[in-house]
Amino acid sequence: MILKSPEKSPEGILNLFDEIYSQARIFYLLKAALDLNLFEYLSDYRSAEDLAEILGANLILTEYMLKILDELGLVESKIVDGKVYYKNADITNIYLKKDSYYNIINPVYSYFDNIKNWENLVNILKNKENCQNIDVNNFFPNVIKRMADECKCWELQKVLNYIAKYEEFKNAKKLLDLAGGHGLYAIGFSMLNKNLKCYVFDLPKVVEETKKFIEKYDAKNVFTIAGDFYKDDIGEGYDIIFTSYNPGGKNPKIAEKVYNALNKGGLFINKQFFPEREEGIKDYINNMEWNFSKPKGLEKDRLRFTFKGDLNFNDYLKYLENLGFKILEVVDIPELLGFECSGNAKMIIAKKL
Numbered sequence: 445m446i447l448k449s450p451e452k453s454p455e456g457i458l459n460l461f462d463e464i465y466s467q468a469r470i471f472y473l474l475k476a477a478l479d480l481n482l483f484e485y486l487s488d489y490r491s492a493e494d495l496a497e498i499l500g501a502n503l504i505l506t507e508y509m510l511k512i513l514d515e516l517g518l519v520e521s522k523i524v525d526g527k528v529y530y531k532n533a534d535i536t537n538i539y540l541k542k543d544s545y546y547n548i549i550n551p552v553y554s555y556f557d558n559i560k561n562w563e564n565l566v567n568i569l570k571n572k573e574n575c576q577n578i579d580v581n582n583f584f585p586n587v588i589k590r591m592a593d594e595c596k597c598w599e600l601q602k603v604l605n606y607i608a609k610y611e612e613f614k615n616a617k618k619l620l621d622l623a624g625g626h627g628l629y630a631i632g633f634s635m636l637n638k639n640l641k642c643y644v645f646d647l648p649k650v651v652e653e654t655k656k657f658i659e660k661y662d663a664k665n666v667f668t669i670a671g672d673f674y675k676d677d678i679g680e681g682y683d684i685i686f687t688s689y690n691p692g693g694k695n696p697k698i699a700e701k702v703y704n705a706l707n708k709g710g711l712f713i714n715k716q717f718f719p720e721r722e723e724g725i726k727d728y729i730n731n732m733e734w735n736f737s738k739p740k741g742l743e744k745d746r747l748r749f750t751f752k753g754d755l756n757f758n759d760y761l762k763y764l765e766n767l768g769f770k771i772l773e774v775v776d777i778p779e780l781l782g783f784e785c786s787g788n789a790k791m792i793i794a795k796k797l
């Protein structure tokens with residue numbers, strides 16, 4: 445055996461592990477940087493010595509960490525008298541510093557939480573029920589805080605400004621944000637149209653959080669309705685029903701409820717993921733993760749962001765038309781945002797005839 449090579453070289457296997465290991469190391473380096481509040485100290489240029497001292501960290505490791513963060517575009521460097529100084533890049537100041545209104549530190553930490561499931565994958569794989577015993581009422585109050593931080597720094601403004609151009613919006617008096625969670629869309633709509641009364645419908649424990657956002661933004665024309673949209677009445681007489689990333693957003697029964705609750709001539713604006721094809725490893729990983737848990741009260745289907753009873757995109761549009769909607773527009777969300785994001789999100793704008 446010792447004199448005979450195998451038929452194939454180990455290059456493929458070694459490179460695969462090496463590449464993945466490098467990415468994993470960067471992942472944990474970023475976690476350490478955030479755990480140490482490293483970016484909090486780099487608003488202005490500092491040397492590695494200075495930073496190591498502040499953090500109580502090893503100098504050589506701090507130097508390498510800064511070089512890596514520089515390569516990643518999170519800090520920038522300058523050399524003065526042969527000495528290197530580092531400070532945060534602009535995007536780091538905007539998104540990774542605690543005092544920035546737009547910081548997304550909380551959503552970023554969900555990566556560090558979720559990776560624990562992958563460390564525990566054998567157990568998850570062997571637990572054939574794949575059940576985490578949380579229910580929607582306890583799960584969503586945290587999810588929506590993360591989603592508020594995420595949407596408020598780009599998607600929220602893009603969507604609000606897009607919808608504000610509609611005459612139907614300008615003339616609207618009553619809007620429902622169905623499964624509105626944090627309520628930032630409703631709050632934003634109420635700022636764009638001062639004559640509009642906005643209602644955020646969501647689960648009882650979630651609307652307790654919504655109320656905190658309403659108070660924070662001093663939104664006098666935004667109100668909450670606690671309920672379960674599968675079982676409860678969602679109200680009536682709305683000129684606009686908006687809904688975003690709502691588990692019922694591809695469900696025909698919810699579409700019918702929306703139709704009945706809208707005034708004639710009113711708009712149904714539905715922003716959802718329509719993941720219809722699996723196109724490779726990223727989709728497989730995301731869909732695998734989606735199947736790690738099944739919170740009680742959510743009938744998840746196999747693909748990420750899909751639920752039992754959902755219609756696919758084309759059938760959903762046809763269903764809306766059969767109900768009596770005219771599809772005015774379908775907006776491609778990555779196009780609206782100006783960058784690619786996974787999940788094939790679309791915003792359907794339909795008018796009740």
Ligand SMILES: C[S@@+](CC[C@H](N)C(=O)[O-])C[C@H]1O[C@@H](n2cnc3c(N)ncnc32)[C@H](O)[C@@H]1O
Binds near residue numbers: 645673688691
């Ligand atoms: C993914 S979050 C979306 C939040 C917000 N619309 C956004 O786009 O950022 C889904 C929302 O649906 C709500 N939800 C889930 N099931 C619900 C139900 N049966 N009745 C009412 N709301 C529900 C959750 O509480 C949560 O606020």
